[in-house]
Amino acid sequence: xxxxxxxSQPMDIGRKTRTFPAGIRRILVARDHGCAFxxxxxxxKHCDAHHVHHWADGGVTSVGNAVLLCRHHHTLIHHSxxxxxxxxxxxxxxxxxxxxxxxxxxxNLLHAAAAA
Numbered sequence: 001x002x003x004x005x006x007x008s009q010p011m012d013i014g015r016k017t018r019t020f021p022a023g024i025r026r027i028l029v030a031r032d033h034g035c036a037f038x039x040x041x042x043x044x045k046h047c048d049a050h051h052v053h054h055w056a057d058g059g060v061t062s063v064g065n066a067v068l069l070c071r072h073h074h075t076l077i078h079h080s081x082x083x084x085x086x087x088x089x090x091x092x093x094x095x096x097x098x099x100x101x102x103x104x105x106x107x108n109l110l111h112a113a114a115a116a
Contacts, residue, residue, distance in 0.1 A: 020049040033111030035070040042070035067091040
């Protein structure tokens, strides 16, 4: 199924393709303002769209299942115990238990402060 936004931009294309179309990327840029990893200041042009629920595991290509990550943090999410989940439509990160035994939620507040 294809879900369109108010200006007919694609917001959810299901499993039709793994790559994120320009419409979804524009929405991610407006929401995340750059790499969403806590403390990272990389701008959107240096970021990839990442499937929160991985494409290989059945994840869909949609705004609600995507986050902007710079190459370094994209690799970190794929190859470490860091995790990202969407909480009320906002990308939220959880450090590995060895780093934060309570696995407290973390967000990138740098871009939010700059956007305000």
